[in-house]
Amino acid sequence: MVVAQVSSPEVADPGARFLAEVRAKTAGVSRLEMCIQCGSCGGSCPSADAMDHTPRRLFALIRAGKRDEVLRSNTPWMCLSCYHCVVRCPQDILITDVMYALKVMAEEEHTYPNNVGPDFTGVFIGQARHFGRSWEMGLTARHYLRHFIPRLPRMTPMALGLFRHGRIGILPHQIHQKKQLQAILRRADELERAR
């Protein structure tokens, strides 16, 4: 894939600086600088009505250097990772990956709009790092007790149903080489910080 370079991090313009920062944080080749503001992304998005900015507007805000507004937006947190926008984008922008990058940045700077999403992610990954596997029971029990007490009356029979159908275990599954996995992840953390 040919990647066009239209902005460089040296540029003094805050918009270009922020754009370069987001591009560097994106896992894939974002092509975010290629956005033509057509709005196919927002039009394709099943959760656009829950977002405070559509993806198109968010990308315009990035270019305008509105760092604070972008990182406080709930848009990346409402992204479902359904990739509708990605396959429809005429400029092949990796919108989902850009949303992930914005979430990473918001988490680093604690600017997320509310802590339900970050908390869920944090606990999920904390457990996956520790056990090597996700732990459905521990994760959901903790999450509902912390954030959704009103949903508990309905959720309790659901959890019991999962037990009855043999679909959830109380104790987590664990991998044998937990130490190896943790060593890999510690080194990865160092490398990520050094970026």
Add this chain to the structure above:
Amino acid sequence: MTNYLYYPGCSMEGSGRSYRESLEGICEPLGITFEEIDDWNCCGATEYVSLSTTPAYAMIARNLAIAAAEKKGTEPLVAACSACYLNLAKADHYMAQQPALNARVNDALGAGGLHYDPGTVKVRHLLEVILNDVGLDKVKAAVKKPLTGLKVAPYLGCMVPRPDVDGAYTNHEQPNDLDRLLRALGAEVVDYPLKTECCGGHMTQIAPRVGLELIRRLVAEAERREAVMMVTVCPMCQINIDAYQGEMNAMFHTHYKMPIVFFTQLMGVAFGIEPKKVGVGREYTNASKTLAKALKAAPELALAAAGAAPVARRPRPDKRALPMPRMADSEVEK
């Protein structure tokens, strides 16, 4: 027997247990074997990539490194869960595309004595393997109890047809892969335009209103199209639509009771395996009765279909009507 490396993923051992049970059941009739890679770890779902990039990809790549070491020939690594499949495929793809990411990930893997060269392992999804490697002829030949008359809505979800890093899909929005497979089992596949819409993923956990509305759309459309059950390829879609249907009904004051099963479960049943052995009955909205009813009626329906009465031809589209997308003849399963 063709052998494949197999990455189950965490859900297959918990909430998606019936997927695993049915997958084990259909291997023999299809002439394939799956060899689970040793001591695999969680792929991080869509969570780790939202938290930190290098560790997220290192966590995925550990599985790829294990698979590469266990590989004997050219066998691919098969995942059944959509999110696991996409994570593994995407990590391989991005590492090949970006030397900087590759270097960081391999540096991290080195701390655990592992290494992975991108491109060594080919990551594939179960559905695509069954369609392209096994083939529909073999599937049809294995059918002992055709599901004639069972009206199903094929629900593929997002992450299998999109973003499609390997270019396995020509159509990202209305692919007919699952339709063709289910039709080979004898089932009646309803036209289900929401087949690749999103089930909400983790939204049922972090923003219930958003997640439940997406589930409502999917279930309501399946019901409107007169499907008696939905069929999925992903454990996340299954649990969202199955387990949260009650909460969704309460929120929108609706009364849907739409069972949702894995496509491998229907394959198992059509291959003559007892429904319970392929995990039917583990759902919230129990599919057993619907399935039993269909199986009972199926032989008569099949006889009637094979009888002298000519099958009514599809009416020609009105010339004055707006052009509608239609399946090409080559795609229609005879």
